[in-house]
Amino acid sequence: MSRIVCIVQDFLSDEHKEKIRQAADRADFTPYFFTSAEKDAAKEQLQNCEVLYANSPAILRETSDKLRWYAAASAGADAYCADPSLFANPDCILTTSNVYGATIAEHVIMVTLELLRRMPFFKEPLRRHEWLISPPIRSIKDGDFTILGTGNLGRTIAARLRSMEARRILGVSHSGRKVDTFDEVLPVSQLDTVLPKTDFLIMALPGTPETVNILNRDRIALLPPEAYVVNVGRGNALDQEALRDALNQGRIAGAALDVVVPEPLPADNPLWDTPNLILTPHISGNMALGYTRDENVRLFCKNLLRYADGDTPSGVVDRARGY
Numbered sequence: 001m002s003r004i005v006c007i008v009q010d011f012l013s014d015e016h017k018e019k020i021r022q023a024a025d026r027a028d029f030t031p032y033f034f035t036s037a038e039k040d041a042a043k044e045q046l047q048n049c050e051v052l053y054a055n056s057p058a059i060l061r062e063t064s065d066k067l068r069w070y071a072a073a074s075a076g077a078d079a080y081c082a083d084p085s086l087f088a089n090p091d092c093i094l095t096t097s098n099v100y101g102a103t104i105a106e107h108v109i110m111v112t113l114e115l116l117r118r119m120p121f122f123k124e125p126l127r128r129h130e131w132l133i134s135p136p137i138r139s140i141k142d143g144d145f146t147i148l149g150t151g152n153l154g155r156t157i158a159a160r161l162r163s164m165e166a167r168r169i170l171g172v173s174h175s176g177r178k179v180d181t182f183d184e185v186l187p188v189s190q191l192d193t194v195l196p197k198t199d200f201l202i203m204a205l206p207g208t209p210e211t212v213n214i215l216n217r218d219r220i221a222l223l224p225p226e227a228y229v230v231n232v233g234r235g236n237a238l239d240q241e242a243l244r245d246a247l248n249q250g251r252i253a254g255a256a257l258d259v260v261v262p263e264p265l266p267a268d269n270p271l272w273d274t275p276n277l278i279l280t281p282h283i284s285g286n287m288a289l290g291y292t293r294d295e296n297v298r299l300f301c302k303n304l305l306r307y308a309d310g311d312t313p314s315g316v317v318d319r320a321r322g323y
Contacts, residue, residue, distance in 0.1 A: 002029075002030040004029065005027075005029040005031050005049060005051040005052070006031075006051070006054070007031060007033045008038075008039075008042060009054065012293075016294075016297045019298070019301055020297065023300075023302075023304050027305055029051065036059065039058070039059060042059075047062070047064045048066060051304065051307065052069075055072055055073040057079050057083070057086055066089070067089050067092050068091075071095050071300055071313070072097065076096065076206060076234070077096050077207075078207030078234070078322055081319045093313065095313050095314070095315040095317065096315050097295075097300070097315060098315055099296050099299055100292060101157075103292050104157070105157045107285075108202060108204075108284070109160055111278050114278060115276075116140065120254060121276075140164040141164060141166070143199060144197075144199045145161055145202060146200065146202070147172070147202045148201065148202065148233075150171040150179045150181075151206070153233075154202075158181040168183050170185075170194065171184070171186070172188055175187060176189075191214075191219065195219055196224060198227055200227065202232070204233050206322060207236070208323060211237050212236050213239055214237050214238070217239050217241075220238075223246075224252075225250070225252065227253060228254050228255060230257075231256070231259055232284050232285070233259060234259055240260065240271060244270060244271060244277075254277065256280070265279070302314075
């Protein structure tokens with residue numbers, strides 16, 4: 001009986017599909033392609049597939065205990081780790097795709113420059129057609145940055161900052177293990193001593209129980225008045241109300257949030273009108289960039305061949321730890 005791989009993705013081009021077909025042929029798998037809207041049509045094959053490449057807990061729930069490997073197209077695994085019942089086979093391998101570093105790092109650089117160069121200050125005057133003299137601005141060059149999270153995303157952001165001549169880049173991680181991209185890496189147990197010396201805090205954390213509300217009200221209060229905060233990890237990693245209070249009271253210089261709770265953010269949420277805050281609707285790491293789509297497919301094809309050879313695919317998630 002032929003081994004089945006189901007591909008349930010909405011972003012695939014004809015070229016992507018052909019690359020997957022070639023990899024599946026080499027791996028001795030029969031590929032079946034569906035879109036997320038074709039869940040009913042896909043049910044029979046989903047019940048029989050050994051490998052599933054998708055990005056939907058609802059699609060995963062349609063599989064059986066025949067599934068041996070679920071390749072999630074996303075970078076985050078929290079949606080899959082929070083609910084073990086999604087996996088009919090408790091031993092099913094879960095992998096995520098670490099190909100979002102380039103697009104998210106560019107987003108971080110964009111909002112970092114907007115904050116440092118005071119673009120929120122100009123927003124309303126420019127809308128009123130007022131020509132203002134620039135207030136004092138700051139630069140990435142010679143700046144000090146703290147990145148909370150030293151995984152693929154944190155390392156890529158650090159490399160971009162390094163190329164723009166940042167003076168010092170400090171990493172903070174669970175273990176505090178040395179990572180070459182950073183000048184120094186400290187364990188999260190030292191976060192309270194790090195924050196008072198932090199001029200620019202970038203949050204690039206996975207969604208795990210340990211990261212929920214890691215930047216709480218007390219820790220926001222430790223930040224100096226000139227500090228900026230950027231969050232591109234998970235919205236629940238910080239206390240949004242405490243951040244809003246700090247911005248409204250001028251106790252920190254500004255912030256940029258690409259992730260919030262809840263999503264979509266309700267139209268009457270006070271975050272929309274918070275001063276010196278840049279809000280974006282979770283756009284930093286989606287499939288909008290062609291490079292990300294191409295790399296996602298390339299990684300899946302590479303991993304399919306590894307899996308067929310009996311090797312472990314890259315990007316395996318420890319579901320108990322959440323990453």
